[in-house]
Amino acid sequence: xxxxxxxQIHQAQSALALISVSTTSFTILLRVRSVFQxxxxxxxxxxxxxxxxxxxxxxxxxxxxxVDNSQEKxxxxxxxxxxxxxxxxxxxxxxxxxxxxxxxxxVSDVKVDLSHKHGIGxxxxxxxxxxxxxxxxxxxxGYYL
Numbered sequence: 458x459x460x461x462x463x464x465q466i467h468q469a470q471s472a473l474a475l476i477s478v479s480t481t482s483f484t485i486l487l488r489v490r491s492v493f494q495x496x497x498x499x500x501x502x503x504x505x506x507x508x509x510x511x512x513x514x515x516x517x518x519x520x521x522x523x524v525d526n527s528q529e530k531x532x533x534x535x536x537x538x539x540x541x542x543x544x545x546x547x548x549x550x551x552x553x554x555x556x557x558x559x560x561x562x563x564v565s566d567v568k569v570d571l572s573h574k575h576g577i578g579x580x581x582x583x584x585x586x587x588x589x590x591x592x593x594x595x596x597x598x599g600y601y602l
């Protein structure tokens with residue numbers, strides 16, 4: 458079936474965007490679940506956030522509409538509701554929150570000797586930075602970059 462008018466095209470694009478962002482966000486949920494070793498509390502929080510994110514993404518489908526633009530031979534968004542911004546802010550907040558928590562969990566698991574020999578300056582001035590970067594990238598944090 459060929460999509461011929463802008464309304465159909467807009468609805469199809471919006472639905473595919475909802476599916477792709479929700480699926481990507483679900484992989485982040487699985488990542489959080491694995492890092493926190495299937496902790497029911499953290500999994501429940503991120504599952505709830507994922508469901509809220511999916512709802513926020515649906516605002517784009519419900520709050521926008523497209524019409525044919527005969528001058529340009531294309532489509533034009535003719536109305537955008539104010540609540541549609543949730544569809545842009547939601548994934549940003551969700552991904553950032555997950556990245557911060559997963560990074561904090563991975564860093565908290567690192568065992569480093571900060572005795573007088575090395576001191577806190579050892580950490581502050583960057584001698585440990587290659588170890589930290591390597592640890593984050595080995596544990597899949599490169600996914601968020």
